Amino acid sequence: MRVVLADTFAGTLEARAAAHAAPPFEIAFPDGSTFRHGGADSPACRFDLTTSAGVDAFTSFDELRLGEAYLRGDVDVTYGFGAAFRLRPMFSDRHPWLSLWRFLRPALVGQSRQNLELIPDHYDESPEFYTSFLDERYHLYSQAVFEEPDNSLEEAAENKLHYVATACEFSQRTHVLDVGGGWGSLARRALAADARVTLLTVSPEQARYLSEALVRKHPEQLDVTLEDFFRYRPDKQFDAVTFLGSMEHLPDYGKVARRVSALLRPGGFAYMDFSAIKEKHAISSFTYRHVFKGNGTPVFLPELLDAMIARGFDVLAVINDTENYHLTTRAWAERLESRRCELVSRFGEAQYRLFRLYLWATAYSLGVDRSLDAYRVVFRKPHNP
Numbered sequence: 269m270r271v272v273l274a275d276t277f278a279g280t281l282e283a284r285a286a287a288h289a290a291p292p293f294e295i296a297f298p299d300g301s302t303f304r305h306g307g308a309d310s311p312a313c314r315f316d317l318t319t320s321a322g323v324d325a326f327t328s329f330d331e332l333r334l335g336e337a338y339l340r341g342d343v344d345v346t347y348g349f350g351a352a353f354r355l356r357p358m359f360s361d362r363h364p365w366l367s368l369w370r371f372l373r374p375a376l377v378g379q380s381r382q383n384l385e386l387i388p389d390h391y392d393e394s395p396e397f398y399t400s401f402l403d404e405r406y407h408l409y410s411q412a413v414f415e416e417p418d419n420s421l422e423e424a425a426e427n428k429l430h431y432v433a434t435a436c437e438f439s440q441r442t443h444v445l446d447v448g449g450g451w452g453s454l455a456r457r458a459l460a461a462d463a464r465v466t467l468l469t470v471s472p473e474q475a476r477y478l479s480e481a482l483v484r485k486h487p488e489q490l491d492v493t494l495e496d497f498f499r500y501r502p503d504k505q506f507d508a509v510t511f512l513g514s515m516e517h518l519p520d521y522g523k524v525a526r527r528v529s530a531l532l533r534p535g536g537f538a539y540m541d542f543s544a545i546k547e548k549h550a551i552s553s554f555t556y557r558h559v560f561k562g563n564g565t566p567v568f569l570p571e572l573l574d575a576m577i578a579r580g581f582d583v584l585a586v587i588n589d590t591e592n593y594h595l596t597t598r599a600w601a602e603r604l605e606s607r608r609c610e611l612v613s614r615f616g617e618a619q620y621r622l623f624r625l626y627l628w629a630t631a632y633s634l635g636v637d638r639s640l641d642a643y644r645v646v647f648r649k650p651h652n653p
Contacts (some may be wrong), residue, residue, distance in 0.1 A: 452481060525578070
């Protein structure tokens with residue numbers, strides 16, 4: 269007698285879906301059978317379990333296993349990729365040994381050494397991969413600011429960088445330390461104000477790109493340094509220190525505050541923007557195993573503010589950017605998907621799938637279940653600390 273996979277797992281799937289109020293969805297099994305929850309003519313999403321490993325991953329109800337099965341192609345989503353994240357409450361994420369090693373490793377090898385080894389894992393992909401989905405002018409890899417509902421991603425990036433330049437009073441006399449460097453978004457905007465920028469990165473690929481794309485053309489105003497933030501010891505202080513999407517890699521806020529204070533002249537500005545979380549380090553196993561390796565975390569805002577205030581900084585602005593980051597990551601995900609064939613051909617199916625999963629998951633966390641927030645924060649070092 270033929271075993272029908274949909275029938276085999278129907279009871280378990282229905283009970284799990286009902287217990288977590290899952291929206292209507294459909295699953296196609298490798299034997300051609302299907303399971304549908306919710307009774308709707310048009311389910312919100314459809315999963316294709318293409319192999320037995322895909323079946324095992326989905327029916328384990330383990331979030332990490334399901335994500336890794338999607339990367340391998342054992343699980344696919346035929347339609348409703350964004351809506352598929354509404355099923356997330358059905359899945360658990362309990363991996364205590366992975367979590368323990370995440371914090372034990374930096375204690376053993378040192379935070380700076382870990383940063384130099386692991387952070388480039390995310391950023392050393394070809395810049396052309398990132399610029400395929402970022403805004404076309406600045407290549408901003410943190411939240412843009414949608415001042416009007418119909419702003420394009422390019423306009424929203426301009427809005428955001430104009431805010432940074434204004435808040436930090438960029439001028440011909442300003443020398444900025446941009447921690448992270450990205451793909452030169454802050455540097456491009458600073459050039460318009462005739463400011464000088466030192467770009468600090470731990471990614472060799474970013475350093476190469478920044479040198480070739482920007483520093484070579486503007487050697488009097490720009491320079492790039494390949495070094496960890498905590499090890500960096502310049503021979504001068506800066507007028508502003510900026511962190512555009514890099515604070516997530518620096519979870520020791522007391523140490524950050526001390527270094528920023530040492531790097532800034534009296535009266536200088538510190539600007540930070542970041543994703544934020546309500547419980548520090550509460551991110552998924554998939555994220556810290558495949559997306560951002562190590563002990564990085566979305567920022568815990570109360571602890572960051574406490575650390576900067578304790579170091580004597582004045583808080584000039586705290587702006588909630590959660591909806592802005594939701595719109596940004598959704599725009600990135602849509603642009604990524606629109607260039608699927610090209611990206612898979614150049615960078616491989618696994619890389620495309622990883623970023624498709626990461627960007628849509630982030631958009632969902634910011635815009636739907638609100639497990640993530642986002643902020644812009646501006647500090648100033650007093651003239652007489």
